[in-house]
Amino acid sequence: MIIVQIEKTYRFGVLGSGSWATALAKLLANNLNQVSWFLRNTEHIAYLKAHTHPPKYLQSVTFDLDRLHLYDDLDDFLEATDIILVAVPSAYLHSTLSRTQTKAFHGKFVLSAVKGIIPEFHAIPARYFHKTYGIPYENLGIICGPCHAEEIALERLSYLTVGSENEALRMLISSVLKCHYVEVHGNDDLFGAELSAILKNVYALASGMYAGLGYGDNFQAVLVSNALQEMKRFIDRVHPIHRDVASSAYLGDLLVTCYSKFSRNRTFGFMLGQGYSIQSAKLELGMVAEGYYAASSLMEINKKFEVSMPILTAVYDVIYQGAEVRKRMQHLTHQLS
Numbered sequence: 033m034i035i036v037q038i039e040k041t042y043r044f045g046v047l048g049s050g051s052w053a054t055a056l057a058k059l060l061a062n063n064l065n066q067v068s069w070f071l072r073n074t075e076h077i078a079y080l081k082a083h084t085h086p087p088k089y090l091q092s093v094t095f096d097l098d099r100l101h102l103y104d105d106l107d108d109f110l111e112a113t114d115i116i117l118v119a120v121p122s123a124y125l126h127s128t129l130s131r132t133q134t135k136a137f138h139g140k141f142v143l144s145a146v147k148g149i150i151p152e153f154h155a156i157p158a159r160y161f162h163k164t165y166g167i168p169y170e171n172l173g174i175i176c177g178p179c180h181a182e183e184i185a186l187e188r189l190s191y192l193t194v195g196s197e198n199e200a201l202r203m204l205i206s207s208v209l210k211c212h213y214v215e216v217h218g219n220d221d222l223f224g225a226e227l228s229a230i231l232k233n234v235y236a237l238a239s240g241m242y243a244g245l246g247y248g249d250n251f252q253a254v255l256v257s258n259a260l261q262e263m264k265r266f267i268d269r270v271h272p273i274h275r276d277v278a279s280s281a282y283l284g285d286l287l288v289t290c291y292s293k294f295s296r297n298r299t300f301g302f303m304l305g306q307g308y309s310i311q312s313a314k315l316e317l318g319m320v321a322e323g324y325y326a327a328s329s330l331m332e333i334n335k336k337f338e339v340s341m342p343i344l345t346a347v348y349d350v351i352y353q354g355a356e357v358r359k360r361m362q363h364l365t366h367q368l369s
Contacts, residue, residue, distance in 0.1 A: 042114040042115045042141070042204070043066070043068065043112060043113050043114045043115070044060055044064055044066075044067055044068070044113065044114070044115050044116075044117070044208065045067065045068035045069065045070065045109060045112065045113030045115070045116050045117070046060065046067065046068070046069045046070070046116075046117045046119060047070045047106075047109065047116055047117065047118045047119065047120060047128075048070070048118065048119035048120045048145075049070075049071045049072060049073065049076060049086075049088075049089070050089050050119060050120075050121065050181075050319070050320075051089040051090050051181040051182065051185075051319075052119045052145055052147075052181045053069075053117075053119035053120075053145075054086050054089050054090040054093055054181065054185075055090065055093075055181035055184035055185060056117050056119055056145060056175070056209075057069050057095070057100070058090075058093050058095070058184065058185070059184065059208075059209045059211065059214060060117070060208055060209070061095060061096065061099045061100065062211045063207070063208050063209075063210075063211065064099070064208060065099060066099060066100075066101060067099055067100055067101070068100075068101045068103060068109055068112050068113050069100055069101070069102050069103065070103045070104070070106060070109040071102060071103070071104060072104055072106075072128075073104065074104045075087075076088070077102045077104055080095070080097075080100075080102065081097060081102070084096075084097060089181075090181060090182070090184075090185040092185050092186070093185050106128070106129075106131075106132060107132070107136065110132070110136045110137070110140070111136075113140070114139075114140055114141065115140070115141045115142075115143065115204075115205075116140060116141070116142050116143070117143045117145055117175065118142060118143065118144050118145060118146060118157070119145040119146065120146065121146070121148060121320040121322065122146050122147075122148025122149055122150055122151065122157070122320075122322055122325060122326075123148070123151060123320060123325050124320075125146060125150055125157070125160070126150055126152050126153070126160075126164075129164075129165075132165075134164075134165050134166050136165075137161070137165040137166070137167055138166075140167070140171065141171045141172070141173070141201060142161050142167055142171065142172055142173075143172075143173045143174065143175050143194070143196075143205055144157035144158060144161070144172070144173070144174050144175070144226070145174070145175040145176075146322075147176065147229045147230065147233065147322055148230060148233070148320075148322035148325060148326055149230050149322075149325065149326045149329040149330065150329075151325045151328070151329055154329040154332045154333055156223065156226040156227060156230065157174070157226060158172045158173075158174065158222055158223065158226055169197055169222065170196075170197055170198045170201070171198070171201070172196065172197075172222065173194060173195055173196030173198070173201055173202065173205060173222065174193075174194070174195040174196070174222060174225050174226050174229065175192060175193070175194055175195075175205070175209070176192070176193050176195065176225055176226075176228070176229045176281060176285055177191075177192065177193065177229070177280075177281075177284065177285040177288060177289070178190075178191060178280055178281075178284035178285040178287065178288040178289075179191065179192050179214075179285075179288070180288065180292055180294040180295070181294075182294045183294065184213075184214070187213045188213065189213050189214075189215075190213065190214050190215070191214070191215045191216070191217065191280055191284070192209055192214060192215070192216045192217070193216070193217050193218070193219050193225065193280065193281040193285075194206050194209070194216060194217070194218050194219065195218075195219040195220070195221055195222050195224075195225035195226070195281065196218075196219075196220070196222055197220055197222050199218070199220070202218035202219075202220075203218065206218055217280070217281075219279075219281050221271075221273065221275050221281075223267075223270065223271040224267045224271050224273070224275050224282075225281055225282075227263075227266065227267045227270060227271070228263055228267060228277075228281065228282045228285065228286070229285060230322070230326045230330070231259075231262075231263045231266065231267075231286075231326070231330070231344075232259075232263070232285050232286040232289045232290070233289060233297045233321070233322045233323030233326055234297075234323040234326050234327050234330065234343070234344055234347050235255075235256070235259035235262075235263070235286060235289070235290060235323075235343060236289040236290045236295050236297035236298045236301065236323060237297050237298070237300060237301035237304075237321070237323040237324070237327070237347050237351075238255060238259070238301060238343050238346065238347050238361070238364075239252060239255060239256065239290040239291070239298050239301060240295075240297065240298035240299060240300060240301025240302035240303075240304070240305060241301040241302070241304050241305040241347075241350065241357055241361055242255060242301075242305065242361060243298070243301075243302050243305060244301065244302040244303065244304060244305020244306040244307075244357075245305040245357065245358055245361060251365075252290070252291075254368055254369075255290075255343070255368065256286065256287065256290050258343065258368045258369065259286060259290070259343055260277060260282070260283055260286060262339075262340075262341050262342070262343055262344065263277065263282065263286065264277045264282075265339050265340065265341070266334070266337070266339045266341060269337050269339050270333075270337060296317060296319050296320070296321050297321045297322065297323040297324075299317060299321075300313055300314075300317050300321035300323070300324065301323075301347075303316060303317070304350065304351075304357055305357055305361075307357075310351060323347070324351060327344065327347050327348045327351055327352065328348065328351075328352055330344055330348075331344065331345070331348050342364060342367040342368075343364065346360055346361060346363070346364040
C-alpha cells in the first residue's frame with residue numbers, strides 16, 4: 033500500500049469542457065471555496081460568466097462564480113493547480129497537452145476521468161501520464177462509475193469510485209467529491225479500473241448494436257454476462273492482482289453503460305444497428321463515443337496478451353473492417369454462452 037501524506041491545502045482544478053468535466057466541477061464546487069477550470073474556448077467562458085451555466089453541456093447546472101477561476105490558457109491553469117481532474121475525451125487529450133512541458137506536471141496529482149484510451153499510444157491514461165510527463169504512479173488515479181454526468185446534474189443518487197495505489201490520495205479525492213447525492217468508494221486497482229472503464233464502452237457499443245437490430249432484454253442479459261467474463265479475462269491477464277469484478281467499479285459501470293439512455297456508446301451502437309453509417313452516426317451523436325477509439329487500441333494491445341475476446345473482435349470488425357452489422361453480430365451470438 034502506498035501512502036503519500038497530505039501536508040498542505042491543495043488547489044483543485046478540472047481540465048475539460050464536456051458534460052463529465054461540468055459534473056466534476058459541480059461536485060468540487062459543492063465542497064471547495066475555489067475551483068480552477070480550464071475551458072479553452074473563450075466564448076464558453078464568457079457565456080458561463082454571463083449566465084452562470086455552461087453553454088452546451090448540462091445547461092441545468094448553475095455555478096456560484098465566486099467559487100470558480102476560469103482559464104483559457106493551459107499553462108496558467110496548470111500553474112494554479114496542484115490536483116487536476118482530467119475530463120478531456122481520449123481522442124483529444126494528447127493534442128490538448130502536446131505543447132505542455134514535463135515540468136508543468138512536476139509534483140502534481142492527476143486524476144483521470146477520461147474513460148478512454150489514448151489512441152496515439154494505445155495507452156490507458158495512467159500509463160500515458162506516467163510515460164509522457166514522468167508523473168509517479170502514486171500521484172495518479174482514476175475517477176470512474178457507475179455514474180453518468182446527466183444524473184449528477186439532476187442530483188440523483190450516484191456512486192463514484194476513486195482508484196489509486198495511494199490511499200491518502202483516494203481518501204482526499206473521495207472527500208471533495210462526496211455530497212448528499214453522491215457516494216464515493218476507494219479502490220487500489222488503478223490499472224484494472226482504467227481498463228474496465230475503457231472496455232465497458234466497447235461492450236456498450238455491442239449492446240447498442242443488438243438493440244438497434246431488435247434483440248431483446250433476454251439476449252442483452254447474456255451479452256452483458258459474457259462481456260463481464262471477457263473483461264475479467266483481459267484485466268486479469270494484463271494486471272494480475274486480486275479484484276472483485278462483481279463490484280460496482282467493474283460490473284456496475286458495465287451495466288449502466290450498456291443499459292442507460294444517457295450512454296453515448298450504447299446510442300452510437302444503436303444507430304449502427306439501425307443502419308446508420310459510421311460517419312452518419314458520428315454526426316448524429318455530436319459527442320465522442322469512447323468505445324469507437326478504444327476498440328482499435330484494445331485489439332492492438334491484445335496482440336501481446338492473446339486473450340479470447342469475441343465481443344471486442346466483433347465490434348472492431350464492424351467499425352474498422354467494414355463487416356455488415358447484422359451478419360457479424362449474428363455470428364457473435366453463437367460464440368456466447
